Amino acid sequence: MRVIVVGAGVIGLTCAVRLAEGGYEVAVFARDLPLETTSAVAAAIWGPYLSAPVDRVAAWSRTSYDEFVKLAELEPSIRLRHGREFLVDRTADPAWADVLDDFARVPSPPAGFADGWSYTAPVIDMPTYLPTLVKRLEAAGGTLTRAALSALPTEADLVVNCSGLGARLMAGDPTVTPVRGQVLTLEPCGLSEWLIADRGPDELTYVIPRERDVIVGGTSQPNDWNLAVDPDTTQQILDRAFELVPQLRKARVIRQRVGLRPARPSVRCELVRAAAGTPIIHCYGHGGSGITLSWGCASEVFDLAGQLA
Template structure:
């Protein structure tokens, strides 16, 4: 192990993944978190790997590609909470023939036949992608981190002055918390709400491709299915709204009727960390280095491994040309 410690702030998917990469590379790593991993926004996610229409586009392509390789490997071990599932990504308008570059990573991607599209949908694609059962997956990351010698501590970090008192290298993976910790007004909440139901026999995912704040999405994870979704900009409300839940169930049941009668297990809310551009870069603070890794919006899982490896490279000083403005 290296003598120099690294402090990672945050225990959502970004913080834990980055901590795992660093610890397994031989760094002495401590994670400080205001919330237990299962209480973070990451635990509420659906979640699936998929194309991420974010900036900076060249780095996002690398991050999502690297993450696809990691999740595909993790799916070989069912205890990780990751599995490969076939399903549909569909829109109520013509998607055309062009697909994002990272969609080429989906080995069996093909256009949906007309009879495979739900009523009201005009086009779509079928393909097999990694789905991630987030509570189980976060447990997997915690165990992997601790097995590598990592130290996980519950307790908030209120300022970078406090953080650099513990380590001269700090990795900031605070998600929506970066708005206050970094004083970054570009970070804003994108409220999501999910309804979790007992699985009535669904084994395929569905996600509606749309710019609307309300859409249909469901992702099966063994004996439960996570139904979505909503994306409400600048809404800090963390209490589930029963009217929103009813809308989610109605939209999903219109596509898969069995979900309309399924037993409700939970209603969950998470605040995605929206930002115009994902921030992975270095800032110098009082003689210490802050490695930022936040602003992933609703694509935190899909980008997690790629961003973690890049953050780890920055910790090691392997890319000193990157700046805090990126």
């Protein structure tokens, strides 16, 4: 069966790898190549964010967690790191907590926070991981081609639509909207544990150490298409991060970037028939959870494709 996957972010590539390694003839077409996508900007720590519905997101997240734990044994772009997450209100355990062996409440959150938890999560270095997915795709016989499509293709046995924000056009779906995220890359400064502090959309702070740098964010600005770095926002991000992690003060800012998360009221992952009769699996609207849901959604896409065999 010939399959065309539209989109080369982490969702598109993961679906393509799963299908190609499962025996399908796979071609990926994308306007933006992997390192040009929002996925390349992501801090990429496992953990659902801006995605629904809760039950499906939890199931997809569990599948991805298990896969990343296995990949971390062989893939240098993936590390299991311990860290803490702080919240302003007392909060029930998240639906996905049962997959974590070391999930625990933080006994004394810092000032300004009423709750928090700690756990070990996969952290993925996306500029390294995305090319690894491309190599896996090609090793399985798949291809990746840059193509500025104006509509979903019809010349395949199956089309998998992983176009992210592009689904506004590709699927005629105006419920897909951007949530702007501005992030900074800092020099490594000896940090080994990550930190997330969520005071709300205007004060989202995260510090994610990787092997060669530290990703510091961020913002969560709905319906904002601006891809330009805002200097005032940069300073606000740094001020919040320095307050929580003073060690960062000695690290130089290497890079600043902006990504647009593809948000939707709920993730769309379903098999439909186009007017021309071509089967289409839509898989988009993952919000800030692309990496977290990637292997879970790819497994569901693979199962849906199997219904057509």
